[in-house]
Amino acid sequence: MKIPPVKGTRDFYPPEMAIRNFIVDGWKDASLRNGFEEYDGPIFEYLKMFQIKSGEEIVEQLFSLTDRGGRELAIRPEITPTLARMVNQQINSLPRPIKWFSVPRLCRAERPQRGRFREFFQWNVDIIGVDDEIADAEVIFCALDYLRQVGLTAEDIVVRISSRKMLAAVLRSIGIAKNELEPLYALLDKRSKMPGEVFEKMLADTVSDETKRKKILELMNLASIEQIEDCFNFSEEIKESVGELRRLFELLDIMGVGDFCRFDANIVRGLAYYTGIVYEFYDKCGELRAIGGGGRYDNLLKQFGGPAISATGFGIGDCVLGILLEEKGLLGKQLNQRKPDYFVACADKELFLKAVEVTARLRAAGKSANFSYKSANLGKQFKEASAQNAQKVVIIGEELSKNNELVIKDMNNGQQELIDLDKFFG
Amino acid sequence: MKIPPVKGTRDFYPPEMAIRNFIVDGWKDASLRNGFEEYDGPIFEYLKMFQIKSGEEIVEQLFSLTDRGGRELAIRPEITPTLARMVNQQINSLPRPIKWFSVPRLCRAERPQRGRFREFFQWNVDIIGVDDEIADAEVIFCALDYLRQVGLTAEDIVVRISSRKMLAAVLRSIGIAKNELEPLYALLDKRSKMPGEVFEKMLADTVSDETKRKKILELMNLASIEQIEDCFNFSEEIKESVGELRRLFELLDIMGVGDFCRFDANIVRGLAYYTGIVYEFYDKCGELRAIGGGGRYDNLLKQFGGPAISATGFGIGDCVLGILLEEKGLLGKQLNQRKPDYFVACADKELFLKAVEVTARLRAAGKSANFSYKSANLGKQFKEASAQNAQKVVIIGEELSKNNELVIKDMNNGQQELIDLDKFFG
Numbered sequence: 134m135k136i137p138p139v140k141g142t143r144d145f146y147p148p149e150m151a152i153r154n155f156i157v158d159g160w161k162d163a164s165l166r167n168g169f170e171e172y173d174g175p176i177f178e179y180l181k182m183f184q185i186k187s188g189e190e191i192v193e194q195l196f197s198l199t200d201r202g203g204r205e206l207a208i209r210p211e212i213t214p215t216l217a218r219m220v221n222q223q224i225n226s227l228p229r230p231i232k233w234f235s236v237p238r239l240c241r242a243e244r245p246q247r248g249r250f251r252e253f254f255q256w257n258v259d260i261i262g263v264d265d266e267i268a269d270a271e272v273i274f275c276a277l278d279y280l281r282q283v284g285l286t287a288e289d290i291v292v293r294i295s296s297r298k299m300l301a302a303v304l305r306s307i308g309i310a311k312n313e314l315e316p317l318y319a320l321l322d323k324r325s326k327m328p329g330e331v332f333e334k335m336l337a338d339t340v341s342d343e344t345k346r347k348k349i350l351e352l353m354n355l356a357s358i359e360q361i362e363d364c365f366n367f368s369e370e371i372k373e374s375v376g377e378l379r380r381l382f383e384l385l386d387i388m389g390v391g392d393f394c395r396f397d398a399n400i401v402r403g404l405a406y407y408t409g410i411v412y413e414f415y416d417k418c419g420e421l422r423a424i425g426g427g428g429r430y431d432n433l434l435k436q437f438g439g440p441a442i443s444a445t446g447f448g449i450g451d452c453v454l455g456i457l458l459e460e461k462g463l464l465g466k467q468l469n470q471r472k473p474d475y476f477v478a479c480a481d482k483e484l485f486l487k488a489v490e491v492t493a494r495l496r497a498a499g500k501s502a503n504f505s506y507k508s509a510n511l512g513k514q515f516k517e518a519s520a521q522n523a524q525k526v527v528i529i530g531e532e533l534s535k536n537n538e539l540v541i542k543d544m545n546n547g548q549q550e551l552i553d554l555d556k557f558f559g
Numbered sequence: 560m561k562i563p564p565v566k567g568t569r570d571f572y573p574p575e576m577a578i579r580n581f582i583v584d585g586w587k588d589a590s591l592r593n594g595f596e597e598y599d600g601p602i603f604e605y606l607k608m609f610q611i612k613s614g615e616e617i618v619e620q621l622f623s624l625t626d627r628g629g630r631e632l633a634i635r636p637e638i639t640p641t642l643a644r645m646v647n648q649q650i651n652s653l654p655r656p657i658k659w660f661s662v663p664r665l666c667r668a669e670r671p672q673r674g675r676f677r678e679f680f681q682w683n684v685d686i687i688g689v690d691d692e693i694a695d696a697e698v699i700f701c702a703l704d705y706l707r708q709v710g711l712t713a714e715d716i717v718v719r720i721s722s723r724k725m726l727a728a729v730l731r732s733i734g735i736a737k738n739e740l741e742p743l744y745a746l747l748d749k750r751s752k753m754p755g756e757v758f759e760k761m762l763a764d765t766v767s768d769e770t771k772r773k774k775i776l777e778l779m780n781l782a783s784i785e786q787i788e789d790c791f792n793f794s795e796e797i798k799e800s801v802g803e804l805r806r807l808f809e810l811l812d813i814m815g816v817g818d819f820c821r822f823d824a825n826i827v828r829g830l831a832y833y834t835g836i837v838y839e840f841y842d843k844c845g846e847l848r849a850i851g852g853g854g855r856y857d858n859l860l861k862q863f864g865g866p867a868i869s870a871t872g873f874g875i876g877d878c879v880l881g882i883l884l885e886e887k888g889l890l891g892k893q894l895n896q897r898k899p900d901y902f903v904a905c906a907d908k909e910l911f912l913k914a915v916e917v918t919a920r921l922r923a924a925g926k927s928a929n930f931s932y933k934s935a936n937l938g939k940q941f942k943e944a945s946a947q948n949a950q951k952v953v954i955i956g957e958e959l960s961k962n963n964e965l966v967i968k969d970m971n972n973g974q975q976e977l978i979d980l981d982k983f984f985g
Contacts, residue, residue, distance in 0.1 A: 134863065135863065137605075138601060139626075145600070146598055153599075167922055172571055172572055174568075174571070175564060178562070178564070179562050179565060185560065196626060198622055204565060219570050233573070252603075387919070486813050489810065489814060493704075493813070493815055494815065497704060499708070500592065501594070502594070
């Protein structure tokens with residue numbers, strides 16, 4: 134009976150696994166270099182944990198299940214609610230600031246397409262307990278530190294930055310009521326994914342007043358932070374949020390990544406819990422979906438039953454990033470190649486067990502080593518050694534039977550030497 | 560609103576994550592050293608994939624779900640069916656032997672207890688396409704190579720080895736019908752987990768003939784392979800399976816791990832698909848459940864719609880192993896400690912942004928570096944640096960403003976030196 138893989142999932146054969154490991158290992162290195170510690174939670178949580186704060190879009194994409202004890206669960210579509218739960222559970226013993234990262238496996242029942250699967254890996258980097266743009270700057274820097282390290286530059290990547298607080302303040306200043314904000318965010322977040330006329334029609338359905346609609350479009354088209362002050366009634370709220378954006382850009386400049394970053398009022402983010410600065414990472418060609426995004430979510434811990442503690446962080450998935458790295462030619466030469474230290478060949482079938490023994494001793498000594506199951510002739514074994522990229526070949530032949538010696542051939546320069554077996558392992 | 564974690568799951572805070580990483584990284588190192596390549600599959604598969612061949616026990620423990628497209632799925636309780644599916648899909652292009660490993664996240668709705676959770680990680684090592692005990696020996700060696708490398712010895716660990724083929728041959732030779740084998744396997748597998756009287760009562764329910772029951776108990780109590788020949792009607796089938804066991808033990812001796820291994824007819828394995836040699840890894844104190852186990856499953860690929868190709872492999876979970884490593888005192892000193900290369904401190908609040916800049920430049924140069932958000936006095940920043948195990952502290956003070964110089968203090972020997980900023984990054 135043949136059973137196919139499930140729609141939207143991926144099989145990681147060794148070549149695909151090498152790419153996934155290259156991406157994930159790079160994420161981990163950058164996180165540690167930037168002072169973050171790794172955590173993880175369970176693959177499923179109570180369903181209601183994702184229904185409350187993540188927003189409608191994610192709820193529709195949940196893989197939910199009921200276990201034998203009648204618990205309503207869901208496979209995690211994101212890890213931030215788990216992070217909030219875990220931090221709340223140990224809030225009194227965790228030293229702050231909490232600088233944590235994770236690389237969770239996540240599932241969302243989205244329509245599979247280029248760069249989008251129903252199961253993916255997402256790099257999450259968060260700082261909890263720092264109510265200052267330095268934390269937002271540090272997580273954005275961490276992402277860019279990784280992207281630069283794998284070879285991407287400001288020619289390839291742009292971080293589009295805005296602020297939910299600024300957006301809310303401006304929208305309120307032009308007369309949008311507080312309860313109208315949520316549906317408007319959802320619409321504005323999708324603006325770049327639909328034709329202009331469609332957006333304007335949907336906007337008209339959401340906001341009936343034409344003057345307000347014009348103001349919203351004006352805001353969306355602003356080219357710089359300065360223009361916010363020029364164009365809108367400058368309330369204290371707007372002033373504060375613009376000040377935060379200014380300071381963030383200043384910090385990113387000081388950190389040496391200012392050339393990657395630009396203001397873009399179109400950035401709103403789909404998740405419901407963001408409260409301040411928000412941003413998304415894009416390839417500059419603009420042909421791919423966002424590589425990732427994040428922002429400040431100062432109310433989430435409290436909403437999950439904890440104290441009021443500010444938090445900020447981002448998520449970057451492996452799918453769009455993988456396509457970008459491949460397109461830019463950054464995968465091939467950087468992938469960890471298989472390169473065993475030794476291949477143990479035997480000159481005679483009779484010596485096969487001796488080859489097994491030597492291989493086992495090499496491995497026990499911490500060396501990577503292989504041998505051939507086939508006890509074929511030496512030529513074929515050398516071919517196998519080459520195919521595996523073995524650095525050295527150990528030949529078990531009559532030298533061993535006669536003088537207890539091994540022949541070691543360096544596959545890089547072709548040189549051979551004789552070594553006493555006991556000295557070799559001494 | 561406070562939402563608890565789901566029963567039987569684990570939260571990995573940084574200290575627990577460090578243990579998980581220590582275990583998983585060791586598994587990966589040992590696999591690569593032994594010539595295995597990494598693969599992975601999706602977290603869920605079609606439900607029927609696990610219903611067919613894994614056996615009743617696992618089916619009862621499935622976390623199953625129906626997705627929005629009406630597909631009946633299950634979170635994977637093991638990865639072997641996925642391995643069979645993946646190998647079958649590319650059977651014509653994969654060079655053989657296939658030596659693969661994986662560290663899947665698995666879920667089983669078992670009753671949580673010491674060393675058993677509903678979600679765990681399992682090291683899987685398999686060889687496909689080698690119909691010889693050398694493959695069984697190599698996967699067992701790989702497991703022992705790992706266990707030795709983390710500090711466990713033949714004083715701590717025993718591999719109990721038997722053969723389903725031998726068991727079937729002996730049972731048939733004493734008159735057990737073929738269709739009676741499966742339920743008998745399930746019972747024999749549980750023998751060591753129940754009191755003797757309970758087992759004998761259940762055995763009487765399964766096998767009515769007293770003479771047969773006596774023979775079965777006799778087999779279970781055999782102390783060596785030799786005794787099989789002495790005690791049972793020696794059919795060709797028995798002879799062949801005993802020969803395989805003999806050769807396996809010979810190979811394990813040659814590989815230098817014979818002292819870990821012993822014959823034990825009680826080893827049957829719970830999974831339904833095993834066909835030949837089977838084994839389980841135990842701590843020698845015998846207080847813990849099995850650390851892991853495996854065996855030969857020569858029919859599985861064919862049962863999943865592929866060709867008849869022999870296969871063998873094992874799974875070792877992280878839960879019991881973690882307890883054992885902790886009990887033996889093998890975790891503490893081996894865990895990767897956080898040890899940033901640099902901590903950047905500023906002598907004056909005014910210099911905070913300079914500290915941010917230097918930290919960012921260090922990270923961009925591939926060094927791990929931290930700074931304090933608080934711009935507290937130098938003493939407190941040094942305390943923070945010590946708490947983080949920083950190797951060196953960079954002090955941003957008037958030396959920088961006046962002479963463009965940094966003070967670098969080596970935290971290991973207390974020595975300080977002045978370095979020109981540009982030279983430092985040169």
